Amino acid sequence: MLTLEHIHTAFHRGTVDEMKLFEDFSFRVNKGDFISIVGSNGSGKTTLLNLICGTLQPDAGKILLRDKDITHLPEFKRAKYIGRVFQDPKAGTCSNLTVLENFALADNKGKPFALGRAVNKKRIDYYKELLSKCGMGLEDRLNTPIGNLSGGQRQAIALVLTGMTDVDLLILDEHTAALDPKSSETIMELTDQLVKEHDLTAVMVTHNLRFAVEYGNRLVMMHDGKAIIDKSGEEKKALQVTDLLETFNQISIECGN
Amino acid sequence: MEFVGALEVFLEMGLIFSVLAMGYYVSYSILDFPDLTVEGTFLTGAVVFGLFVANGLNPWLGLVAAFLSGCLFGGVTGLLHVKLKIRPLLCGILVSTALITVNLVGVTAGTVGDFRAESSSIISFGRDAMTLNDAFFGNLIPARVAALGNVPLRQPLIFLVVAVACKVLLDLYLNTKNGLLLRATGTNEQFVKMLAVDPGKSKIIGLAIGNGCAAIAGALYTHTVDGVNQSMGLGMVIIGLASLIIGLSVFKKVRFLKSTTKVIFGAIIYQACLVVVQRFGIPSAYNKFIMAVLFTLVLILGGRQKKQGGVSRVNA
Numbered sequence: 001m002l003t004l005e006h007i008h009t010a011f012h013r014g015t016v017d018e019m020k021l022f023e024d025f026s027f028r029v030n031k032g033d034f035i036s037i038v039g040s041n042g043s044g045k046t047t048l049l050n051l052i053c054g055t056l057q058p059d060a061g062k063i064l065l066r067d068k069d070i071t072h073l074p075e076f077k078r079a080k081y082i083g084r085v086f087q088d089p090k091a092g093t094c095s096n097l098t099v100l101e102n103f104a105l106a107d108n109k110g111k112p113f114a115l116g117r118a119v120n121k122k123r124i125d126y127y128k129e130l131l132s133k134c135g136m137g138l139e140d141r142l143n144t145p146i147g148n149l150s151g152g153q154r155q156a157i158a159l160v161l162t163g164m165t166d167v168d169l170l171i172l173d174e175h176t177a178a179l180d181p182k183s184s185e186t187i188m189e190l191t192d193q194l195v196k197e198h199d200l201t202a203v204m205v206t207h208n209l210r211f212a213v214e215y216g217n218r219l220v221m222m223h224d225g226k227a228i229i230d231k232s233g234e235e236k237k238a239l240q241v242t243d244l245l246e247t248f249n250q251i252s253i254e255c256g257n
Numbered sequence: 258m259e260f261v262g263a264l265e266v267f268l269e270m271g272l273i274f275s276v277l278a279m280g281y282y283v284s285y286s287i288l289d290f291p292d293l294t295v296e297g298t299f300l301t302g303a304v305v306f307g308l309f310v311a312n313g314l315n316p317w318l319g320l321v322a323a324f325l326s327g328c329l330f331g332g333v334t335g336l337l338h339v340k341l342k343i344r345p346l347l348c349g350i351l352v353s354t355a356l357i358t359v360n361l362v363g364v365t366a367g368t369v370g371d372f373r374a375e376s377s378s379i380i381s382f383g384r385d386a387m388t389l390n391d392a393f394f395g396n397l398i399p400a401r402v403a404a405l406g407n408v409p410l411r412q413p414l415i416f417l418v419v420a421v422a423c424k425v426l427l428d429l430y431l432n433t434k435n436g437l438l439l440r441a442t443g444t445n446e447q448f449v450k451m452l453a454v455d456p457g458k459s460k461i462i463g464l465a466i467g468n469g470c471a472a473i474a475g476a477l478y479t480h481t482v483d484g485v486n487q488s489m490g491l492g493m494v495i496i497g498l499a500s501l502i503i504g505l506s507v508f509k510k511v512r513f514l515k516s517t518t519k520v521i522f523g524a525i526i527y528q529a530c531l532v533v534v535q536r537f538g539i540p541s542a543y544n545k546f547i548m549a550v551l552f553t554l555v556l557i558l559g560g561r562q563k564k565q566g567g568v569s570r571v572n573a
Contacts, residue, residue: 079453086447094441094448101437108434109452115430116436162451 002029002052002169007205007227009047016053017183021225022058029169032239034195034202036212037107038244039222040251045205048222049173052231053204066168082161082252085155085191092158099138099157101126104148106161129223130160134190134236152183156190170195172204176211184208188215209241223251265409267532271338271525272416272501276423276501277493278520280470283427284331285501288443288463293349293494295471297356298327298490300490302472304363307380307485308572310369310452316392320419320476327472328465330356332468335461353490362483375563381484388480389415416477423470424517430466492545500524506559534537 009022010234021044029035039045050056051063060113063071070078085092093102103105104119107127124142131139132158138149146154155175161169174193176184188211195202212219219236221229229247231239302323306513308317326524331350337348367380383390390396390411398411406563423482441447442459449456471493479485508514514522532548 056364074455076453076455083449091445091447092451094445096444097437097440102346105437105441105448107450113434113438113454115433115435118434171565247336 001026001031002068003062004048004051005062005064006167007051007060007063008061009051009056009114010059013059016089019037022061023166023225025061027086027227029201029203031201032143034200034216035204035218035220035221036049037203037205037222038207038209038212038214040248043222044225045222046173049171049203049205053084054171065176069079072178079167082171083165083167083169084171084173085158085162085175087177089154089158089178091149092161093154093226094147097143098143099131099149100124100127100142102161103142103164117144130164131157133193135162135186152179152187155179155183155187159190159194161206163198163200166198168201170200170202172202172206174205174207209244213239213244215240221247232241260307261408262275263532263536265413266442267525267528268413269416269481270531271528272413272420272521273474273481274496274528275365275420275521275524276477276498277474277497278472278504278524279420279423279427279517280327280467280474281497281501283463283470285441285498286443286505286556287431287440288460288467289463290338290460292331292334292343294331294347294352294464294468295493295497296349296490297360298330298468298471299475299478299493300360300361300485300487301326301330301356303479303485303489304360304380304475304525306476306481307382308363308367310382310386310388310479311380313387315340316387317387320389320473322481323472323476324433324469327458328469330359331464331466331468332461334468335457335464336463339457339460350352352368359360360490361487364487367485379484379486382479389419389477390480402432412480416480419477419492420521423473424515424521427466427470427517430516435459435462441531474570492548495545495548495552499555500527500550502559514563522541527555 004025004027007022007025007026007027008020017168018166027048037045037048039185047056048247051058054077058071061071062069065078065081069160075134079136093106100119107120107123126140128139136153136156138153138157141149146157159175168190175191176187179187191204192200192215194200202216204216217236218232219228219229219239264418277295277532280290281292281296284290292534306316306319309322310316312370334348337351338345343351364380374560383560398414398507400409400411402408402410424473431440438449438452438454439459439462442456444461446456461464475489478489500523501520502523503526505516508519508522511519530551531544531548534551535544536543539547
């Protein structure tokens with residue numbers, strides 16, 4: 001489904017601060033995978049997502065999505081196939097527009113944005129139905145500017161908007177990290193619902209080891225630009241938070257922390 | 258009748274510059290793009306309109322042509338920014354500098370008679386020139402109302418019609434899919450990218466509209482001086498921004514007014530302030546200085562120096 005082949009990425013190339021992150025890194029996402037990626041800061045999790053989404057270009061290597069080379073496709077063109085929810089709840093919605101207007105925009109994804117009326121009144125019931133699934137009472141707040149909603153509510157909407165159009169791949173970029181424990185729990189459940197409902201392929205980066213263990217069918221731990229753990233199926237099911245913590249500790253000792 | 262004279266000045270000027278300020282509403286408030294191009298496109302609009310009038314063509318068509326010329330050069334600014342990644346302020350400076358030449362050539366082409374010398378490049382509307390005042394419905398309105406102490410009617414009314422037409426069209430546009438996308442581009446480019454759309458396109462469109470409006474304002478302005486001269490574009494950035502910011506901050510709490518309406522009132526208020534200041538007997542040479550000082554006061558009192566989230570208050 002998605003393949004990264006022999007990726008090389010370095011930051012500050014050609015300076016004394018040069019930091020080689022990925023060296024000949026290859027990674028494969030299979031159709032129907034729900035991958036949780038964990039790892040310490042600087043291990044390459046977010047860089048991996050940025051490479052997949054096109055925010056960052058690799059120095060060498062190839063990225064294939066459904067056998068199509070997307071290595072040099074700009075971010076906005078990849079968005080047709082890839083949906084992304086960010087850590088910052090502000091990033092996934094537009095704060096000065098109302099909930100309804102945000103839905104109208106997302107509903108039009110993939111179609112031309114021409115001079116027709118933006119809000120189609122016939123679709124309102126559908127939007128309400130989607131919102132009521134969040135269980136936050138958002139269906140009654142269609143005309144509220146998104147900026148007036150809480151982070152959890154905004155993230156729920158961002159998730160719903162991303163799921164509205166068919167994407168091949170859902171990218172979740174620490175999307176519960178900025179939320180309180182209760183909200184992050186809710187968002188995680190909504191995410192799981194969405195993935196199952198649409199049979200999505202998803203890649204989730206998280207610092208919440210419990211989420212990583214509980215959700216998804218595959219778990220990857222990154223360290224120094226390598227996938228040091230990559231378990232799926234039964235092996236993944238057997239994995240416990242304590243196992244992950246142990247590996248984390250080992251890494252820290254190796255690094256001299 | 259001094260009061261009537263003052264009223265005429267600030268109403269007419271206010272309405273003219275409200276169109277400019279609406280352009281800034283699109284480029285500055287919505288897109289968060291400090292656009293200096295208007296300094297040139299205001300005059301370009303005036304020149305294009307002037308050429309239409311000087312050649313006896315329909316002035317309403319001239320107004321449309323002025324708008325398009327503004328769109329064109331605003332689009333160039335947008336292209337420089339989006340495609341070549343040049344900073345907003347520099348893009349504006351580059352295009353408005355290039356426009357000095359374009360405008361000069363245009364004005365020289367339109368200059369007839371004794372004025373044909375580069376040093377005194379002006380287009381002067383003759384007595385029989387057909388301006389907006391004389392074409393189509395303009396000539397149906399009496400120029401002045403004698404019963405009310407000779408209050409001017411025709412010209413302010415024409416300006417009002419143009420300003421309101423611009424407002425209505427802009428409001429309509431901002432509620433289309435394309436307009437909504439434009440509003441989203443200003444606050445959250447990432448969001449627009451995730452919609453699989455290039456936010457650069459919206460920026461170019463927004464700058465085109467902003468400068469098209471500036472050009473319309475320039476075209477209207479020619480009526481007050483009966484022609485076009487090279488110094489007309491000076492200080493437009495300040496007039497536009499001051500009008501915009503006055504309008505949006507004075508009527509901040511008034512929810513039933515659309516932002517575009519607030520901007521029109523803002524432009525009129527700003528011109529009224531200028532007229533009041535001038536009534537104190539300050540020579541007109543100090544005009545631009547006073548404009549800058551007034552704008553600084555507006556910024557301080559309005560508390561609208563760009564803060565985070567500043568844009569979110571300014572939605573339509």
